[in-house]
Amino acid sequence: MNIRINNLSKEYAKGVFALKNIDLELENGVIGLLGQNGAGKSTLMRILSTIMKPSSGSVSVDDVDILKNEDYLKHILGYLPQNFGIYPNLSAREFLEYIAAVKGMSKKAAKKRINELLELLNLHDVADSPLKSYSGGMKQRVGIAQSLLNDPKFLILDEPTVGLDPEERANIRNIISEISNNRIILYSTHIVTDIESIADKIAIMKKGSLKCYDSIENLINSVRGMVWKETIPYSELNTFRMKYVVSSINRIGDNVEVRVISDNMPMKYAVKVEPRLEDAYMYYCHFKDRGDM
Numbered sequence: 001m002n003i004r005i006n007n008l009s010k011e012y013a014k015g016v017f018a019l020k021n022i023d024l025e026l027e028n029g030v031i032g033l034l035g036q037n038g039a040g041k042s043t044l045m046r047i048l049s050t051i052m053k054p055s056s057g058s059v060s061v062d063d064v065d066i067l068k069n070e071d072y073l074k075h076i077l078g079y080l081p082q083n084f085g086i087y088p089n090l091s092a093r094e095f096l097e098y099i100a101a102v103k104g105m106s107k108k109a110a111k112k113r114i115n116e117l118l119e120l121l122n123l124h125d126v127a128d129s130p131l132k133s134y135s136g137g138m139k140q141r142v143g144i145a146q147s148l149l150n151d152p153k154f155l156i157l158d159e160p161t162v163g164l165d166p167e168e169r170a171n172i173r174n175i176i177s178e179i180s181n182n183r184i185i186l187y188s189t190h191i192v193t194d195i196e197s198i199a200d201k202i203a204i205m206k207k208g209s210l211k212c213y214d215s216i217e218n219l220i221n222s223v224r225g226m227v228w229k230e231t232i233p234y235s236e237l238n239t240f241r242m243k244y245v246v247s248s249i250n251r252i253g254d255n256v257e258v259r260v261i262s263d264n265m266p267m268k269y270a271v272k273v274e275p276r277l278e279d280a281y282m283y284y285c286h287f288k289d290r291g292d293m
Ligand SMILES: Nc1ncnc2c1ncn2[C@@H]1O[C@H](COP(=O)(O)OP(=O)(O)OP(=O)(O)O)[C@@H](O)[C@H]1O
Pocket: 012, 013, 017, 018, 035, 036, 037, 038, 039, 040, 041, 042, 043, 044, 082
């Protein structure tokens, strides 16, 4: 399957663009959509799920214009929105039966699929308990289960790990990895570690624009030679941050070890280090502000 996004823009109010001329081509695999708050990720996902109309541009799935043929998309789409609401008094099984009915699935097909999903998402033991007794991670897994009811070829997950502890985040990562064959999964997050081990490609958005779209390897290579490590007194950190793009810090007593993104040696004793995806993310989110290298 192939999804083509052409010149997509969304203007919420006059001159206020949440998306600006986005061009993106998605193919089977996990695509990590990274961007800070307000970058436009949810707006893009809402448009791709046809909940919202763009101001201009087009989206086609295998050459079918889905903005004009919403029914075509309905059969192949699974969507976990950011603020996914559940019914607290229903059990996971009842909730999934309800969503399956709304999606028009037959009772027999729904029953079989729900059992498969409860197993896959490790919810089998609690399937008949009310959702209000679930942890945040369990609720998110129910959200993922509802998005998978129709075995979608295109799955949109909008920040599925927000507010979850590291163990649940890892849980969800493993599940996504397991279901990633033969479908497009567009996974938005602002946490690099959530997607670096599972994404085939990464798109980085900033203020409504697409800053880059490439494999993790190519993104890391694109900042090779620009990542430095330096130890400075902790008291100088704020001044240092004003001057340089700091990708991470590690406090050691009164000092702090900083990772810096810079095309020149930032300080006399800085040493070049192997780049990581997080460095590339910082580069595309921040460094490009200063005169788009
Ligand atoms: N309904 C709306 N009306 C007006 N402006 C909006 C609306 N929804 C979003 N925006 C604005 O559009 C921009 C993009 O928002 P969006 O929610 O798409 O970003 P995001 O990357 O998903 O961020 P977050 O991670 O915080 O959800 C932001 O500046 C936001 O304030």
